Amino acid sequence: MTDLLHTALHAVSKSGTETPAVPYSRPVTPSGGSYAVQIGFVGLGAMGGVMAKNLANYRAAHVLNSSPILVWNRTATKAESLVSELGESKIRVAQTLDQVVTECDVIFTALANDETVKSVYQDFVKTLKHTPPARNKIFVETSTIYPTLAGELDVLVSSVPHCHLIASPVFGTPYVAAAAQLVIVMSGDYRSKKEVAYMLVPAVGKKVIDLGGNIEKANTFKLIGNSMILGTLEILAESYTLAEKSGIDASEVHSFVKDIFPAPGIIRYSERMSTDNFDATTGFSINGGIKDASHIRQLTAVHNSPMPSIDIAHQHLITARAIHTAHAEAGKEAVEVLDWSGIIAGTRVAAGLDPFAESKNVHKVQED
Secondary structure (H helix, E strand, O other): OOOOOOOOOOOEOOOOOEOOOOOOOOOOOHHHHOOOOOEEEEOOOOOHHHHHHHHHHHHHHHOOOOOOEEEEOOOHHHHHHHHHHHOOOOEEEOOOHHHHHHHOOEEEEOOOOHHHHHHHHHHHHHHHHHOOOOOOEEEEEOOOOOHHHHHHHHHHHHOOOOEEEEEOOEEOOHHHHHOOOEEEEEEEOHHHHHHHHHHHOOOOEEEEEEOOOOOHHHHHHHHHHHHHHHHHHHHHHHHHHHHHHOOOOHHHHHHHHHHHOOOHHHHHHHHHHHHOOOEHHHOOEHHHHHHHHHHHHHHHHHOOOOOHHHHHHHHHHHHHHHHHHHHHHOOOOOOOOEEHHHHHHHHHHHOOOOOOOHHHOOOOOOOO
16 A cells, blocks of 8 residues: 555566556447446545545546546545535435446445455445346456455356456555556456556556456455565564664664665655654554455465565554554544554564654663
8 A cells, every 4th residue: 555666666678668557558438439437436535535536536627528426435424525625526425335336337446354345245236136237337446355355256246247347456555646646456357457447547546557367366466565565664663663772863764764765655654653653544554554464464375475574564563553552542642543654663562662652762872
């Protein structure tokens, strides 16, 4: 869920030319232009809300006779807030999931965890079996889920005539999403990927990576990418903790990170740790981090490919969440939702330091 990989993902071919942002030829208008595509968006959390907003704004400005995007969220106030911000010409609020799945041709989902994703898709298919679609529907699953769940969803969706599923997780924080700079990974039905890719680039992201027809590949790639990000977070947390113990100011460490590791995501997480800014409002929640770490560890076990750094990071994330929960329950000052950069709390307490406040840690270092 960050932009650490953006530099690496700007691949250059052997001929020296940059890889195209969308690796498909432009699709023809659906049904020869006989109808306007209705888009639906389910899940308006930190990422989904920004993606839906960008998609609505872009289509209103660039797609002739575009319809307002139909949105649904378990907490209705988020959907209503989006309408207030963008207007009814760009956003409509669905009253039920049934309305989204029956009215829309392309349905995006951005949900918190595997259980929610599976439940929503089961509801979709139950509705469609009662009211079978007369034309193609494309489901675009953008959540970070375990790869085999994507296979289960594909079987479920394809049991309904004219329905196709593509897996399309994204790399980027909400900050990156707001700038429409997400990196988008896709696997599944080729024609569906082609149509959706041009909806998303440049409206939501800057690049699509196509991983072929095996629908599980995109989610596998997402977990591999997140393992790199989580491993980097663990190293940053350990390094900042050692700096605190040895009397090095956090600002000096952050300055070093900016000089030596100038990737936007690394700098952003370094800044959070150096300033004890662990509010997940504009970041990625620690619950999401623990879920992703669990998926990565399961994947490493299945493929007999150990990742000890992820095992350690997983424990530090759980430690940080436990401390944050205890602080909240005791009425101590705490952010409502802890960002996964709060992993540093796990390394700090292991070193005998205050978990969330570097300024409280007194440095007693013997001078030469």
